[in-house]
Amino acid sequence: MKINDHLLVDDFVTQHPTPNRGGKLEPKYLVFHFTAGRSCQSSVDWLSNPKAKASAHLVVGRDGKIVQLAPFNVVAWHAGKSSWNGLVGMNNYSIGIEMDNAGKLTKVGSKYRTWFQGEIPENEVVQAKHKHESDMGFWQAYTDIQIERAEELAILLVDTYHLKDILGHEDIAPKRKNDPGPAFPFAHIHTRAFGTQDHDDDVYKVTIDGLNIRKGPGVEFEAVAAALSLGTEVTLLETRGRWSKVDVNAPNDIEGWVNNKFIIGKA
Ligand SMILES: [Zn+2]
The missing domain is CATH 2.30.30.40 (SH3 Domains)
Incomplete structure (x- = not known):
């Protein structure tokens, strides 16, 4: 993976420019999200739809394929109302990566349901406590290749843009958001990117x-x-x-x- 003129280049990367974008960005942070969506394609479609008024720089599919919606030097609309370390409105300071993942699940009998009435097989379910919550919950696991890509992206972006930190949406908007959630291996990715x-x-x-x-x-x-x-x-x-x-x-x-x-x- 490499970056050419603020665009990611590799065999498994495609460009799909979104109209949901702002002005020039000088990124200081990397923010991870989950899509809470049905599929990578449905999330790409939604984040390219002007009605969504939302976007991200990248969407990482469960098969490891990556779609880039905006160059890294342009503001994408992934953070919403948010703040970190004295900065307010983190869209203006961060690169946003959406991981295709259904998010928190509800156990109904022996089935694990998504909020959109989908179903996740048990071997893709992790039970874990979110840092904002007091009880254990069920979450869709990230795939191995997704985590590998997240790791590679974190290393590459931190290095290229001299980013100060890697955050979750749940960190910069803790009252509203729970993504990327406890199934995301933050400590591991942080250690890989910063040593x-x-x-x-x-x-x-x-x-x-x-x-x-x-x-x-x-x-x-x-x-x-x-x-x-x-x-x-x-x-x-x-x-x-x-x-x-x-x-x-x-x-x-x-x-x-x-x-x-x-x-x-x-x-
Ligand atoms: Zn998010």
Whole structure:
């Protein structure tokens, strides 16, 4: 992936200019969203419809395909009423990326329903607590390729535009918004884009039961200890590609490499 004249270039990227755009943008932040939509195409159509009065710079499909609606140096209308760090109206300060994802789900019997009366298969459902809420909820998972793209985009955009931070719509409009939600691996993407921070709060939690911890960054390396159980707390030491070197907090004599898809930042 690369950027030419504020446009993303790669085989899996298409340009679909939206009329829903403002003036010149000098981005300082990157803001992630979920579409809460039916499909990537339906979201692209809506965000290109003048009636929507909404848009974003990119929409990332569940298959990893990316549609660009506005160049990164032009204001897109993704943030609405919002503020961060003394700035008000974050459309004027940020690049907006929409991830195709249905958002929060309602469990009806054994089915998981979207707000638009769609249904999500159980293997795409994660149960998690949103940081603005007190109870656990059900959310559609992001696909692996979507998370990979989000990660690549974050690294590329932070580097190209010297962005100060990566935020969620839920951070800049906390009273109105819950996207991209708890299924989005923020801590991981933040670490990839800005590097590991050198302080004590780089604590992550294991998100599956039986996570292998290995001598090196790859499945070819042998295990250094028994597999880690769900909820084990680890401190992130180093990230290399899809692998992270971690220190297991208890017992604290274990250090090794885990697939970073299965650890999530402790919010
Ligand atoms: Zn949003």
